[in-house]
Structures are given as structure tokens and as C-alpha cells.
Amino acid sequence: MSSVAQKKGFGATLWDWLTTVDHKKIGILYFLGGGFFFVVGGIEAMLIRWQLHKPNNDFVSAGLFNDLITMHGTTMIFLAAMPILFGFMNAIVPLQIGARDVAFPFINSLGFWMFFFGGLFLNLSWFFQQVPDAGWTSYASLSIASEGHGVDFYAIGLQIAGGGTLMAGINFLVTIINMRAPGMTYMRMPLFTWTTFVASAMILFAFPPLTVGLFFLTFDRMFGGNFFDHTMGGNTIIWEHIFWIFGHPEVYILILPAFGIFSEIFSTFSRKRLFGYPSMVFATVLIGFLGFMVWAHHMFTVGLGPTANAIFAVATMAIAVPTGVKIFNWLLTMWGGSIRVTTPMLYALGFIPSFVMGGVTGVMQGAAPLDYQLHDSYFIVAHFHYVIVGGVVLGILAATHYWWPKMFGTLLDEALGKVTFWFFFIGFHMTFLIQHWLGFWGMPRRVWTFMDGQGWNSANLISTIGAFLMAIGVIVLVYNVIITSVKNVKVANDPWGDGRTLEWAIESPPIYYNFPATPLVRGLDTVWIEKMEGNETGLTPAEPIKDIHMPNGSIIPILMSFGLFIAGFGAMFRTEESWGLPVLIFGLLWTFVAMAARSLQDDTGYYVKKDEILRDLKRKGGQK
């Protein structure tokens, strides 16, 4: 399959990618899709900052500004950060646990295509000039009052993409529970696998509330439901609760995989076992639990009363403890190690101070009475960008450089990588550090302009300059990706030289069935253990080479998702266009037919024959 891919024509290659169920290819699809939306969200961010670089600017109109902030937040969270993380999970987690694929390859593909079509649906709103404008939180009274189809695009687009996310979460849970290689006990799993596991469990519990909330919103806006209409007995505060019961765990769904990425990087480039591995695992699980118990700290100013505020304040502060444990474990991993500052390690080193800053401001906002001042001011804008950019995005950039060889078989240019880092890192702090003070000085968030004479001018200008530095960093990264791909210098199994986990014991990128023979795992950092005992390959097989069962590719996932995409437009224009209702029915039927086709089809996969595996091994120079 992949060995002959280069000889195939364009059409065959395209068909291969559209029908693939290979976790590595789906990982790349997620990465590319998320990367595209990251650029879109980034351009929106640049427009926002340009509008705010001086007082009374009229670069964009008031309405367009609200479109931009809504789409920036929604895009970055749902369509950039999550999919890119899913990309790494897909590409790496099965390798780390010694599996040949995820548990449900078909659903994996369906999850990707639903994300893709959901994201496309949401962003097509720009071409209809009816863009979501009620903020990424879409608080009910405003989202119900919002005119045009903007918020409908938000509700339906996220519904489709959210379904994909839920599937991906379930898939990873089952994969990690069931598909670990012999000897890979829970307490031997690499931290990235652990954090994927916990994040997936959180997806399982956090996304259904979002689904329900979005259905309520859709029904309110399109079918005359009254869930959030207080004049008809509904209640807008319910939306806030539902949204944040999803929304707060969502923050941890994003940050935990980033923690996992950094754990791998600190350990690899300190050439040392992760310090306090059991407490790292425990802290991850604890954060997962506590993440569900603090949602109302987003609502301290809603008027829930002092008792609710006090309880949620203390619960919020409690999260600082396991997070602190993680920070100190990372520091002590470096302590006594042998630190090599590669580009991924540079990102990890930049992450510690950035994330600590974001963490401590989080605790400050946890102090409810203080939050009355900070809430919905620029302080909160600074805080969550410190957490999301200083944590998640630095994690994503670190992982991009770290796992690039494993995903694409080439090594990104280290010098350019460091240039990207410094532009991005300095720009990031320049953009967001000063925003804490803007908040202190009384500047509310989500303002499309500000009057002169309030003492905010220079701080906003500094912030805008910083944002453009970040943009330069990203442009250098894109350039780096392009020249690396053009040069196409293939690398060995472990280009970093210090790999500790299973993905570094197989070729880059791995052959489509990953492991010729399932490996035997003998401890935490099994590849490191093997290497220290003199086994150059880093692998001990757990079975003889034999036929491997593999799933067939399928075009059905993309068709199924496309049906929902069509139905979305039908639902939206149901009452105002004559084609609305038929299109809604047609789209749903399309999806049901695709589902039926899948159910009735007897697809039991195929076998990779032993001879072929031996041939592959021989071509690679044989396995010792």
C-alpha cells in the first residue's frame, strides 16, 4: 500500500487519502485541517489587533468586529487546537502503545470528516455574510436576539464538528484500554498516552452537554423552542451553566495533551526518566475530575449568591495543587539530567514560565470577589491566552517539531525552528502581558473600539506589535515546513537520538501496519530500557512474524458527513427558501443511506501476508 504510493497517479492518491482509515494518515489530515483553520483564526486575530491598535479606529465596523472575535475564538478552540491535538494523538498514541491502528478505524475517519465539514460549514458563514456574532460563548439572550443566520451557522457547524470530536474521544478511550501491546500496563504508558486517555474521558462527559445546549439553541432559533426565552418561561442562565459545564472541561481537554507532549519532551531531551511518574499520572487524573467541578467560576458575576461563589472559588483554587505538582515534576526531571536544547525543548523551556504565569492569574481569578473586578476585562483575555497560547499552542508547536520526523519522515530545520520560537515567544509575551494591566485599568473585553483619554492607547499599541511578531513566527514556520518538504531529506528511526518510547523504535514514517511483530513492553520508557541493555533496535517482539489483519479503506465516512453538511443548509433555510425543507430531508436521507450501506456491507478487512512483511523487512535491511 504505502510502499507503492509514490507510483500512483494523482487521482489514486487522492482516493487513497479520502478513503483512508490508517491512523497515521488521519493524523496528518487532522493536522492539515487544523493547521488551515489555525491560519484562518490567526488572520482574524491580526484584524482584531489592528482594529485596536489605536483609539477610535474604524478599520472594521462594530458588527464585523463581533464576527471576528466570535469566529476567532470558535475557530481556534474547536477547529484549530483540538483537531491539531487529535492529529498528534492519532499519529502517535497507537505507536506509543504498540498497536497497529485505533480500535475503530472507520469511526476515526468519520470523526475527522465530521470535524472537517462542521468547520467548513461554520466558516462558509463568511460567504453568506451572516457570521456568528454572539461571542464563542454565545450567551443565550444575545444569541437568541442575534439577527440573520450567524448563530445558526455556529450551532449547526459546532453540532456536526462536535459529533466528530465525541467519536474521536470514545475511539481513543477504547483504543487505549484494549489495544496496548503485551506488557504495556497502565502504569507503563507514556504520559502523552495517559493525558490522551484522560482528555478522551473528559470529552465523553463534556461534549454531550454541549450537544444538548446546541440543540436547545437550534430549536430556540429555528423551530420556536423557548428553552432560553425568559418571556416564555425559559431561562438564559441555563445556557451559561450548560455551556460552561462543557466549556471548563474543554480547557483541560486542550491542556492535558499539551502536558503530555511536554512530559515526553522534557524526559527525552533531559535524557532522564520523568520525575515522579506516578504522581504525574495521579495529578492528570485529579485535574480531569476537578475540571468538572469548577465551571461556575466563569459565572461569579452572574449573581449565583455568595455560597455558590465561595464553594466554586475554593474548588477552583484546589486545581492549582495538582498543576503545581506537574510543574515541579518537570523541573526535577531536568534537574540532574543532560539537557539538550533542541527546538522542541526550547518550546518546553518557554512553556514553563508562560504557563506558570497563566496558572497564577487563574488562581487570582478564582478568588471570587477579586474576579468581580477582573471578569470580562482585558485581564481575563490575558489570562486565557497565557494558558491557551502559553500552554496549548506552545505544546502544539513543540510537538510539530518533535514528531514531524515520525509523521512525515523529515526533520524540520532546527535553526528556522528556533527563529520561529523567539519571534513567537517574545511576540506572545508582548501581546498579552500588558493586557493584564489593561484589565486593571478598566478596559472591558470584546470592545470593538475604545475612546481616547482613558490611558489605554500605548498598551494597546504594544499588544498589537506583539501580535505581529507572533505572526512573523508562524510565517517562518510555514516557510520551514515548505523547504523541509521540498528538500525531503529522510531521517532514521530516532532522529533525536534520545527516544524513549515505542514510536522511536520504528521507521519514520512507520509502515502502514506499524509493527511487523507486536512489541513486548518491559517497563516505562521501554525503548530506553532496551537500548541501555544493548538492544540497538529498542524492540523485543512479543510474537513471531505472522499474517496481520488490517481494515479496508472506505469512502462512506466522507459521504456520511457530507449528508449532514447538506442537511445543515436545509435546516437553516427551511422556512425562507422553497428548497430548504427538501434539502434538509435529502441531506438526512443521504446520511441514512450511507449508514445503511455501511451496516449492510460485509467488510471484514484483509490480511497482510507474512511473505510481504518479510519482504518489507528485507528491503529495510532486516530486523536484528
Added chain:
Amino acid sequence: MMKGLKKWRLFSLLAVLTVFLAGCGQEELSTLLPAGQVGQDQFNLLLLSSAIMLFVILVVVVIYLIAIVRFRRSKLGEDHIPEQVEGSHKLELVWTIIPILLVLLLAVPTVYYTYKLGDVSAMGAVDDDGNPENLVVDVTAKLYWWEFEYPDLGIVTAQELVVPMDEKVYFNLLAADVKHSFWIPAVGGKLDTNVENVNKFYLVFEKDSKNLKDGVFYGKCAELCGPSHALMDFKVKTMPRAEFDQWVTAMQATGENQVVANPAGEEIFQQSCIGCHATSGVGETGAVGPNLATFGDRNRVAGFMDHTKEDLIDWIKYPQKHKPGNKMPGFDGQLSDSELDDLAEYLMGLSVEK
């Protein structure tokens, strides 16, 4: 002696922090220059939490810097294989217990202030003669302006809140259309104006607004409420109780005898504006447009534009241009330039303070 030294140290630490935090910001809208007890309590909490957090940052940064300086591979040699330490129970206990203590240190005052600032039990209390003991203001947030009713005094105003100094002023907060949030940064934290329920809280105003740059504190809407969310500003005038009582008396008199600066303007107002705007400060909340009884005393037109006749005329002609999405229709073409001139003069003359 030792005790004095300790106190001095604590004081200097707080002083450094104060300079660090309060270095900037403008008195009329900075949370770092609190102008009342509520803001002060919140500021104290800010100082305490900042001190704890700076301590945490310091510890992390010190360990971090030592680690990346001491344990570089370039120093240790390419072939150095570090000892594969599994962990240390002692250390892990230390960095679990100390953060717990730090969190507790912050949690106790947090809970205390949460209850203190949430205490509205004195609201509506009456003295022996049946007179209300505290001033209550009903705030109604509308797209994109603020209505302030004083229910016990029978008066209503808009866009500029007038309050007495050095006493607790209680607020009932409600939104008339979509959710907004009521925030006077220099005086105290915000509270949302929900659409379906009344939120209550109190603020204390301890600085006279006369001494400020514009003679007013700045108030903001802190919840995204539509295109003109950024322009939904209001202003706050604080004054000693005696002056406030005079203001109330003058407001209560606006129903009967009003100074008319331009009779022609009044006539135009009666024809074109009276449907939405009242010029009498006597009344209740619920108007379509802002009450204009104190228009001449105000600091801004529409909450954010310069308080000049030119800006006022421009606003009346093109309200949608200045504040997209607000509910006021434009009068460009409907009123001639001379009519607008008369109207503006009349409005600028509406005053209870002059």
C-alpha cells in the same frame, strides 16, 4: 524591636507591590486606585494573591534557571547518561503540602470577602418612622444605555448615576433586552444585569468625583451585548450627602417648573422626541429612551461623545452611524438645521444643577 522590624519589612513589601501594581491607570476608571470600600476590599485581595503568586513564580524561576544552567549537555558531555531517578516522596510531599497551605491562605479571605460583599440584608430596611435607611437605585440596562431609578425618592435619570458619598448604596440590577453587566471599575467589581432576575449588591463611593479629570467616574458595560457594546458607557457623579439631597429636591421639582433655554426647541421636542424621551425626572423606570431631565448637566452625549452642541446635533441626525444597533431613529432630513439648532440648545439647557 524585632516586631517593629518585621512590620517594617511587611510594609515595604506591600509598598513595593503597590508601586508595582498601581504604577498606572487613571483615577476615574482604574481598579488599582479604588475609590470606595468594595473596590478597596477587592484591591486588598489583589495584593494578597499577587504576593502569594509572585512567591510561587520566584520559586519556580529559581529552580528552573539553576536546572537549565547546571545540567546542559554541552557541559556534561555527549555521552553522559544521567541517573534514572524515579521520584522522591519527600519532595513530592513538600510541593503538595506547601501549595495547599498557600491556597488556604488565599481561600480564607476569599470566602470572607465573598460573604461580606454579597451581604444585602440591610436593603429595604426602614427606621422607626418607616423611612428607608439606605439609598436603593434600580438599574435597568438597555441597548445601549442605562436607566437609574431611585424608587424611594420617586425620581429617575439615565446615563449619569448620581450618588451620595460615604454610605452603602444598594443596587437592583436588571436588563430590559439582552444581558449586560454593570461595572464601575474604580469603585468596585461588576455584577451582571440578567434578563430574568434582579441581581442585588452594594457599592460605597468614598471619593468626590468633582476632583476627577472630567468630574465623573467611568462606568462600563462588561458583557458583550451587540455591535455597540463598546460604546455602552455611563458616568457616575459622587457628592456629599447634603449636595445629593439638594440634587434630589431639584430632580423632584423638574415635573413642574423647568427652565426652558429655547422655547422653539421645546416645541420641536414636544413634536418629535417626547414619544420616547421624558424631560421630567419624576417617574419610574421603563422609558423607551433615556430620560433627559439632567441632559445639560451631563458629561457626554449618548454616553461617549463630547458634550457639545455640534456632537449632539450630529448624534440626533445619525444615531446609527455613531452607535450601530441602538434603538433611536435618525432625524437627518426630518429636522432642518435651524430646528436642530433650537432643539440642541433646548436640550443643553435642561439642568438641575445650574
